[in-house]
Amino acid sequence: MVRVLQLKNVTKRFGKHTAVDQLTLTIPEGEMFGFLGANGAGKTTTFRMILNLLENTEGEIFWHGKKITYAQSNEIGYLPEERGLYPKLTVKDQLVYLAKLRGMAKADSVKALKSWLERFNITEYENKKVEELSKGNQQKIQFISAVLHNPRLLILDEPFSGLDPVNVEMLKKAVIELKQSGTSIIFSSHRMEHVEELCRFLCIMKHGKPVVEGDLTEIKRSFRKKNITISADYDLTFLSETAGVVKYQETQQGCKLQIASSEDAPVVWKLLTEKGFVNKFEVEEPTLNDIFIEKAGESYA
Numbered sequence: 001m002v003r004v005l006q007l008k009n010v011t012k013r014f015g016k017h018t019a020v021d022q023l024t025l026t027i028p029e030g031e032m033f034g035f036l037g038a039n040g041a042g043k044t045t046t047f048r049m050i051l052n053l054l055e056n057t058e059g060e061i062f063w064h065g066k067k068i069t070y071a072q073s074n075e076i077g078y079l080p081e082e083r084g085l086y087p088k089l090t091v092k093d094q095l096v097y098l099a100k101l102r103g104m105a106k107a108d109s110v111k112a113l114k115s116w117l118e119r120f121n122i123t124e125y126e127n128k129k130v131e132e133l134s135k136g137n138q139q140k141i142q143f144i145s146a147v148l149h150n151p152r153l154l155i156l157d158e159p160f161s162g163l164d165p166v167n168v169e170m171l172k173k174a175v176i177e178l179k180q181s182g183t184s185i186i187f188s189s190h191r192m193e194h195v196e197e198l199c200r201f202l203c204i205m206k207h208g209k210p211v212v213e214g215d216l217t218e219i220k221r222s223f224r225k226k227n228i229t230i231s232a233d234y235d236l237t238f239l240s241e242t243a244g245v246v247k248y249q250e251t252q253q254g255c256k257l258q259i260a261s262s263e264d265a266p267v268v269w270k271l272l273t274e275k276g277f278v279n280k281f282e283v284e285e286p287t288l289n290d291i292f293i294e295k296a297g298e299s300y301a
């Protein structure tokens with residue numbers, strides 16, 4: 001595995017407050033890495049240190065094995081959660097200017113911009129001021145500004161916020177294609193289903209430290225199975241009162257249960273079979289949302 005970026009024992013303190021605490025992390029090349037955490041967990045602070053916008057208090061950050069410097073910022077694209085376009089400038093002037101700051105020749109940036117605008121069906125906005133665009137279209141422009149200079153590492157913080165479902169799919173497709181063409185991506189989002197769909201590796205932060213880290217499939221396997229989907233022709237509401245059942249939710253075909261521990265599953269099964277025929281009894285892997293709630297203590301349902 002080629003490592004595009006490595007953080008070793010990186011710490012950031014603001015006065016007495018430790019925002020990032022001895023963080024060690026590897027971002028593999030050409031993969032999409034989910035970087036998650038509750039509000040205030042230290043994600044943005046970490047991004048700012050990677051981008052050299054903030055100095056780390058302790059630890060080291062490596063780019064392809066060498067200490068990262070400000071020069072590498074040209075190889076990184078950043079879509080911050082706080083959007084930062086100049087409202088009074090036109091899309092073209094602004095994006096060409098930002099690409100120039102990252103070392104891109106004007107002719108190349110104009111060409112790349114036209115192709116991205118076409119791809120996102122917004123060619124008519126090239127010479128419009130940013131403030132004249134809808135929120136969703138501003139979001140697409142901000143995305144383009146992060147990718148226009150063909151970065152090797154792309155940091156996306158809530159890239160799909162404010163977009164309608166059609167545009168979410170459009171941006172998602174663009175992100176997947178960038179990954180397939182070799183761009184390494186750090187993806188931060190509170191939308192667990194997006195992370196689950198897109199990321200192979202992830203890290204969940206809590207109070208500046210990782211609490212879960214690794215390959216998503218392996219992470220899921222290592223968590224105990226606590227969700228059961230049940231379908232039967234008789235009334236299942238008695239399960240809401242059953243010991244070991246933490247959550248009972250009625251569905252069209254029956255119910256979904258969350259149990260306290262995987263040992264409760266055979267107990268539930270026994271109770272059901274005593275009552276009658278069970279059409280469906282499926283013990284499922286936890287969702288990323290379940291894992292997040294358990295480990296980071298916050299719900300994003």
Ligand SMILES: Nc1ncnc2c1ncn2[C@@H]1O[C@H](COP(=O)(O)OP(=O)(O)OP(=O)(O)O)[C@@H](O)[C@H]1O
Binds near residue numbers: 014017041042
């Ligand atoms: N410039 C600063 N000065 C002092 N404290 C800061 C500063 N920037 C961040 N912090 C603190 O550091 C902690 C981590 O903040 P950070 O913005 O990195 O969290 P986050 O994970 O990005 O949260 P969110 O999901 O809400 O964006 C918070 O407690 C925050 O208040």
